[in-house]
Amino acid sequence: MSPRPGRGRPRLLPGKIAANPRDQILAAAAELFVSRGYAGTTTREIAEGAGLRQASIYYHFGSKEEILAVLLERSVQDRVEQAGKVEAGMGSVTPDVGLYALAVSDMSALVAMPYNIGMLYRLPDVIASPVYDRYGHLRGDLVDRYGRVAQRAAEERVSASTGEPGLGELLVQMVESVVSLRRDDRVGSSTVATIAAACLRLCGVAEDAIEQAREAALSALARA
Known part of the structure; x- marks a missing residue:
């Protein structure tokens, strides 16, 4: 010990x-x-x-609650800003590329967070905390941005809301699965690629288009 x-x-x-x-x-x-x-x-x-x-x-x-509030904000604020940059740059790339880049950059941020603080929002005692709502609206912003980017990639193939939860929420949940995988040391480049591709599939993007989007998105992220 x-x-x-x-x-x-x-x-x-x-x-x-x-x-x-x-x-x-x-x-x-x-x-x-x-x-x-x-x-x-x-x-x-x-x-x-x-x-x-x-x-x-x-x-x-x-208080301890104030410490939690700061950590919850830190666990999502940069992700919201990054999603905003991707959304703002959609005019220079195809929607498929934008969504793939968003998923990869978001997963990279989650994996890089010290002590895996992206896991906090999943903890029942955190969700039950009075300060959770101070964090919830930020994650709501992230979900909305995902939804807008994804809807452009989906075009008419998938509705903006596929029941409950909506498309943006489904995509965020898929991306955030890396926080659980990270605890088991199972997050590598192939895992990130698999999840990002699954995000595009959920939007009805064809397999050949997914591969093209992957190459273009990785190239764009490397230049950023």
Whole structure:
């Protein structure tokens, strides 16, 4: 068993040379929420994981719920912005290419998130939290963007809403399946390609068009 970090010991965030106390708290909370659950994690444990005194938590955050709200926002905000860029650039690529690029870039973002915080929204105790609604509207924006991009790829083949849930929600759920696969170390380039292709199939795109979209989308993402 690894030794517990001592008080005041700095904990680094991925990709950072050093972390300020606020980021240390968020990193420790993210790791604990995903591994133990939100309800099963105490602020004392978060403080110990961050190498800080428990009182330091309340200097930076008013409550454990506030920490969760920040993490939920971080888990989706960049994805919404990326989806917006793809949607805005649809005039320069075919809809098939745009949807494939959106799915691949979104999965890449989910896989790269530290401590797999994309998993948070799936946890029942997180969904039951009063702060979940502060995150839900952001994910709703993401679903809407997926729906608009997908409808252009689908043309008249698939309706914008295939019952409940709608097309955008179905696609987001497919893409977000990587957070579960990531826990089992089963996310590679072939998995990403399989899910992205499935997104296009759901929109009725033909197999030969899917392969063309894959090549064009990967080339576009490489240039971005």
